Amino acid sequence: MIDEIDQALISALMEDSRRSLKALAQISGLSSPSVAERLRRLEERGVLKAYTVEVDPRFFGYQLQAIVRIRPLPGKLQEVERQILAIPEFTECDKVTGEDCFIARLHVRDMEQLDSLLDHLNSCAETNTAIVKKSPVKRRLPPMA
The missing domain is CATH 1.10.10.10 (Winged helix-like DNA-binding domain superfamily/Winged helix DNA-binding domain)
Incomplete structure (x- = not known):
């Protein structure tokens, strides 16, 4: 405890x-x-898993952040997962329940790069993208007590 x-x-x-x-x-x-x-x-015990540093992607030219809901086409789940893993601009991804199988966070330099990266998924998935304007709650722990 x-x-x-x-x-x-x-x-x-x-x-x-x-x-x-x-x-x-x-x-x-x-x-x-x-x-x-x-x-x-x-x-x-696995309570502390890593000691990390937080880096602002904008200093590396990644001006846009997007949340992408990804719904694989029938029989394409593993292929979609492989493609997400292969694209380093996907910085987070959760496999979820519901109509969409994945919800991912993507950092890109501009809209053209966003279009290009999402085009890789078009043959095996439908995507729905939202551009992040602001993150009022950064990643944090839930209450420990």
Whole structure:
């Protein structure tokens, strides 16, 4: 189970995954070796899966972000999944229930690139695309308590 100290450590790392053991110790009220041990146990249990960095795709020329609902044509589910995996501009993808089988996030430089990438899927799927204007809620954890 996750206790209040673990929750505090996880929250602190979600805010800044580069926090030092010393800083985490100050936040949690534990010693640095105790924090290191807790983090090791959280990693072993699979609670902490990675320490990451967040990069803004716009600095690499990706000015548009799109959400694409993808409905494979009959018998084309695996082919669609292979194509999504092969296109690196798809930065996230969920296989979902309902009429659409996939909901994906795509970063592109411009509308022409968006059209070109979606054209790859036209032979095996129908797509419905929405351009992201703003993301008021960034990826976050649900409440831990």
